[in-house]
Amino acid sequence: MQIDRVIAKGQYTEYTFTQADVAASQTDVQLSIQSVDNAADDQLAVTGYIAPFAGEIVAIAWKLTAAGTTGTFTIGPTVGGTEKSTLTQTVGTAASGRATALRGSIPFAAGDEIGAEITTGGTWDGTGADLVVQVGVLYYLEGI
Numbered sequence: 001m002q003i004d005r006v007i008a009k010g011q012y013t014e015y016t017f018t019q020a021d022v023a024a025s026q027t028d029v030q031l032s033i034q035s036v037d038n039a040a041d042d043q044l045a046v047t048g049y050i051a052p053f054a055g056e057i058v059a060i061a062w063k064l065t066a067a068g069t070t071g072t073f074t075i076g077p078t079v080g081g082t083e084k085s086t087l088t089q090t091v092g093t094a095a096s097g098r099a100t101a102l103r104g105s106i107p108f109a110a111g112d113e114i115g116a117e118i119t120t121g122g123t124w125d126g127t128g129a130d131l132v133v134q135v136g137v138l139y140y141l142e143g144i
Contacts, residue, residue, distance in 0.1 A: 009142050012058070015049050017116040017133045022064070024071065025122045030081065030115050031133060048078070048115035051139070057106040057114070059136030060087045061098040068126025069093055077135045078115040079108045091126075103138075 017031035020043070030047035057077045068091070076088035084106045089097050108114065116133045 009140065010055075011139045011141055012136060013139065014059075014134045014136045015114055015116075017047075017135065019043065019118065019131045022073075022118070022120065022127060022129050022131050024120050024124045024127050026118060026120045028083065028117050028119055030078065030117050031131070035130075048081075048113035051108055051110055051112050051114055051137070053139040053141060053144075054110045055108060055137050055139040056104065057084060057087065057101065057108065057135060058103065058138050059098070059100045060089060060116070060133065061096075061136075062089065062091075062131065062133045063096040064091070064126060064129045064131050065095075066126055066129040067091075067093050067095040068124050068129075071124030071126075072119075072121035073124045073126070074119045075131075075133055076117055077106065078117050079106065079112050081113065081115065083117055100136075108137075 018035040020035040032043040033046050034044040073091035076083040086101050086105045
């Protein structure tokens with residue numbers, strides 16, 4: 001059997017972002033690529049992944065360990081620290097969700113930082129829940 005040295009022109013991957021013990025009253029907080037839920041609630045200071053190729057964000061999915069019952073909470077993907085509202089999700093009282101975007105809606109260049117951010121209102125009461133967010137990207141691998 002021969003193995004060919006071929007790749008697809010587009011490659012899908014997901015990046016994971018987290019926050020331990022989500023709090024109320026957060027505005028445009030960039031999520032960490034890793035958090036540790038301990039007495040100090042440490043968050044890794046790294047809040048994004050650098051895109052090795054040009055591409056686009058095509059999906060977002062999220063999961064909370066417990067849902068809130070009232071208040072506002074939004075989650076959105078970011079490019080260079082700027083939220084891309086096409087995929088911003090309003091959490092409401094759900095514990096999980098997902099969404100996709102049409103191709104070409106959220107492009108990014110090679111070298112851009114891909115991230116995720118949240119905003120929680122002062123009355124959101126799901127505080128203490130842990131959050132994981134996945135941002136799905138499609139890389140363009142033409143020319144390599």
